[in-house]
Amino acid sequence: MSSPPTSELRAVADALRERDRFLLVAHENPDGDALGSILALKLGLDALGKDSVMFLGGDTGIPQDYELLSLEALRRELPPDAAERVLVALDCASALRMGLDPALLERVPLSLDVDHHHDNTHFAGINLVVPDASSTGEIVRDLLRELKIPLTPQIAEALYVALVTDTGRFQYTNTTPDSHRMAADLMELGVDVHGVFRQLFENVPFIKIQLLARVLERVERYDDGRLTISFISRSDYEEFGADESLSEGIVDHIRAIEGTTVAALVREQLKSEREGIRKVSLRTADDAVDVSVIARQENGGGHRQAAGFSTEQSSEELVAWLRAEIAAQVEAPAH
Numbered sequence: 001m002s003s004p005p006t007s008e009l010r011a012v013a014d015a016l017r018e019r020d021r022f023l024l025v026a027h028e029n030p031d032g033d034a035l036g037s038i039l040a041l042k043l044g045l046d047a048l049g050k051d052s053v054m055f056l057g058g059d060t061g062i063p064q065d066y067e068l069l070s071l072e073a074l075r076r077e078l079p080p081d082a083a084e085r086v087l088v089a090l091d092c093a094s095a096l097r098m099g100l101d102p103a104l105l106e107r108v109p110l111s112l113d114v115d116h117h118h119d120n121t122h123f124a125g126i127n128l129v130v131p132d133a134s135s136t137g138e139i140v141r142d143l144l145r146e147l148k149i150p151l152t153p154q155i156a157e158a159l160y161v162a163l164v165t166d167t168g169r170f171q172y173t174n175t176t177p178d179s180h181r182m183a184a185d186l187m188e189l190g191v192d193v194h195g196v197f198r199q200l201f202e203n204v205p206f207i208k209i210q211l212l213a214r215v216l217e218r219v220e221r222y223d224d225g226r227l228t229i230s231f232i233s234r235s236d237y238e239e240f241g242a243d244e245s246l247s248e249g250i251v252d253h254i255r256a257i258e259g260t261t262v263a264a265l266v267r268e269q270l271k272s273e274r275e276g277i278r279k280v281s282l283r284t285a286d287d288a289v290d291v292s293v294i295a296r297q298e299n300g301g302g303h304r305q306a307a308g309f310s311t312e313q314s315s316e317e318l319v320a321w322l323r324a325e326i327a328a329q330v331e332a333p334a335h
Helices: 006-018 032-047 064-068 136-146 153-166 177-188 193-201 206-217 234-240 250-255 291-296 315-330
Strands: 021-026 051-056 086-090 111-115 126-129 220-222 227-232 262-268 278-284 306-311
Touching: 006 111, 006 126, 006 136, 021 032, 032 051, 032 064, 032 086, 032 136, 032 153, 064 153, 064 193, 111 136, 136 153, 136 177, 153 177, 153 193, 206 227, 206 234, 206 250, 220 315, 227 250, 227 315, 250 262, 250 278, 262 315, 278 291, 291 306, 291 315
Parallel strands: 021 051, 021 086, 086 111, 111 126, 227 262
Antiparallel strands: 220 227, 262 278, 278 306
16 A cells, blocks of 8 residues: 655645645646646645645647546646745656746745656655655645645545556556545446546547557557557647547557557647757557666656657657666567
8 A cells, every 4th residue: 555755745745735836737638647636736726725836837738638627727827926826846856747847946945846656856845755656646635634624525636637647557566455446436426427538538539549540550660579669740639630649548558459568659849949859659568678767778667568759750769768777678689
């Protein structure tokens, strides 16, 4: 059972009690854990009568899958008084993942880091990092308990989305007995598990299916499946009228291909300040390779089994580099 370090948990809770204005930040290109965590904490702070603003940086929008969450108040621009608020980073392994100028950390009165990535850089003034937690949502749950904030059905739903997505529907190795106990507690608070499942995993836009079909057509396999990789081009998004958020989760279909050790999805960006930059999502089905180690070499990061980074490498260079990095970890030469 994972449990946050008591001193850090109390320090973050005390800061939330004692301060009045907050800027809540989730990582750019958000997933269910980032969005569920930021909303759950926002609702908790609302219950305390605090003034908090949710901010999402980067160019990628909110995936349609998460429309069930009440995220209307999520801002894409910083409030004018951002530097006067306590900054709370949720599910961000480093300052670079916040999608804003890291220099803001030096200007705010206090910064808090609530996260479960094992490669977290502890970039904030107070860092509540629990690597063996299933999700950041699990840590937010513990934080709300420490603050003695009752979990409303809306908070419970946000936490459940964080939990069910980051555990891969309770299939990934980060799933623990406490994950299931937490899920049971949230169900007892009224979470419509079937409704959440339908919205997240079975309400797929046809455009996304078209994009997935294109990705599967392009699958390339190397070294007996040690690396299975595919690509999305800018023209693919334009052809189907899709935005980048629709690529969320597609890499998991690549990971599911029999014999795959590491799955990679390489995506061109519809909007980018720099030409030639592509995003790479990495997934692995077991512990043979720690993909976060690979991602960090390109200033990315993530979990052992799920990580990502941006790169200027050509497709040929990227494939060769990934094959070598994977081979180095499994101690077998690529061929």
